[in-house]
Amino acid sequence: MNIAGVLKSDLSIAKTVASYAGWVMRTWPRGSKGRVNVDDIDMFFRRYGEGKPVLLLHGGFMFAETWLGQIPTLSADYLVIAPDVRGHGRTTLGTRPMTYRQLADDAIGLVKRLETGPVHVVGWSDGGCTALGMAIKYPDLLRSITLIGTSWNVSNYSDEKMKELVALMEPLNPVTLSLRMMRRLLTPEHYRGGEFFAAIRDMWLHTPDFTIEELRGINTPTLVVATDRDQFLSEPPDPMRTFREIADAVPGARMAEVPGGDHIVHIAHPDIVNRLILDFLNGV
Numbered sequence: 001m002n003i004a005g006v007l008k009s010d011l012s013i014a015k016t017v018a019s020y021a022g023w024v025m026r027t028w029p030r031g032s033k034g035r036v037n038v039d040d041i042d043m044f045f046r047r048y049g050e051g052k053p054v055l056l057l058h059g060g061f062m063f064a065e066t067w068l069g070q071i072p073t074l075s076a077d078y079l080v081i082a083p084d085v086r087g088h089g090r091t092t093l094g095t096r097p098m099t100y101r102q103l104a105d106d107a108i109g110l111v112k113r114l115e116t117g118p119v120h121v122v123g124w125s126d127g128g129c130t131a132l133g134m135a136i137k138y139p140d141l142l143r144s145i146t147l148i149g150t151s152w153n154v155s156n157y158s159d160e161k162m163k164e165l166v167a168l169m170e171p172l173n174p175v176t177l178s179l180r181m182m183r184r185l186l187t188p189e190h191y192r193g194g195e196f197f198a199a200i201r202d203m204w205l206h207t208p209d210f211t212i213e214e215l216r217g218i219n220t221p222t223l224v225v226a227t228d229r230d231q232f233l234s235e236p237p238d239p240m241r242t243f244r245e246i247a248d249a250v251p252g253a254r255m256a257e258v259p260g261g262d263h264i265v266h267i268a269h270p271d272i273v274n275r276l277i278l279d280f281l282n283g284v
Contacts, residue, residue: 008255031279035090038109042188044090045083045110049075052143054281056082057107059149060200063089063186069270070122074277077136078120083110088194089186095123095175098199100126100208104133111141120281122146125267129208132246135220136210144221146277147246149230149263152210156242161232169201215249221247221255223280225273227261234262254280 031048046064054074058066064082074080086106087093096102107130111119120143123131128150135145151157157165168175180197184190226243228234233242241255247255256276257263266273 010242014102026138027279031128036110036113038113040094040096041086041106042092043083043086043106043110045081045114046071048080049078049083051078052076052281053111053119054080055107055111055119055121056080057085057103057121057123057130058088059125059127060204061088061183066124066267069267070274070277073270073274077278078110078281079116081110081114081116081119083107084186085127087192087199088183090188093192093196093199098203100203101133101137103130104137107134108138108141117141118143120144120284122148122277123150124148125150126203129210132208132210132215132218135218135222136214139218139220141219141265144223144281146225146265146280147243148225148273149227150224150246151208151233151242152215152246152249153208154206156233156245158235161235165204165232167202169197172196194204212245212249215246216251216270218250221280221284222250222278224250224253225261225265225276226255226257227263227265228257228259229262230265238252257278 031046033044033046035042035044044064048071056067056070058064063084067082071080073080084091085103086098102127118141121131121134123129123145125148128147131145131147132150132152135142167173170176180193182195183196224243224247226240228239234240243255245251258269258272261269
């Protein structure tokens with residue numbers, strides 16, 4: 001990406017953050033937060049709005065507020081639930097191995113504890129992989145899934161992309177250091193940082209491990225948000241190949257293309273992504 005593109009993206013993100021901050025100041029009394037025990041973890045969540053429930057699942061190293069571009073819009077018509085997933089943000093790490101299938105179990109545990117009934121799920125990156133796991137194992141508890149920046153198998157990453165991912169996970173990588181520092185500000189378990197880092201590193205290197213057969217067995221309405229500049233999944237000659245594979249495999253799935261979008265498309269371009277999500281949810 002050239003300098004102009006970087007600046008434009010940064011300005012878009014700054015605008016999203018400022019918009020969310022203003023919304024929070026105006027509506028804070030209407031929102032709530034809480035914790036529930038889900039198996040071996042203490043899970044933190046935020047909740048806004050009323051209506052049919054929408055569960056927002058963030059990406060790796062992130063937390064509930066990652067959805068700052070979506071919460072104000074979606075909560076106008078839906079009950080929005082945004083948790084910190086296992087080991088992330090204000091949620092404890094627990095003792096079970098971190099896998100996308102386990103994160104799916106955790107998310108369903110939250111749904112059951114909150115007694116929300118079937119939910120729409122919007123997942124980004126790791127959250128999208130979790131949503132696939134939920135659709136495979138718990139279809140009766142889902143209304144729909146929306147996938148952003150989502151892969152379905154570790155084989156989706158080329159050798160070059162995998163090298164970049166491994167480099168990102170080096171302890172002294174500047175990006176990784178900043179993410180670990182940000183997590184330390186939120187986590188109730190400061191002493192388990194090394195365990196968390198090892199757990200997420202193992203998950204990224206060996207999963208997702210879903211199969212085409214499992215994708216073909218999904219009967220949950222599915223929207224795949226496809227971008228052509230995803231830093232981890234987009235490669236020539238077909239930068240949307242991974243997204244298309246999911247859309248082609250899941251029966252009845254829709255694919256919405258966002259040209260010029262990258263891995264954080266929902267943060268950099270919230271208006272576009274929000275419209276795609278709302279159009280899909282309103283039609284399910």
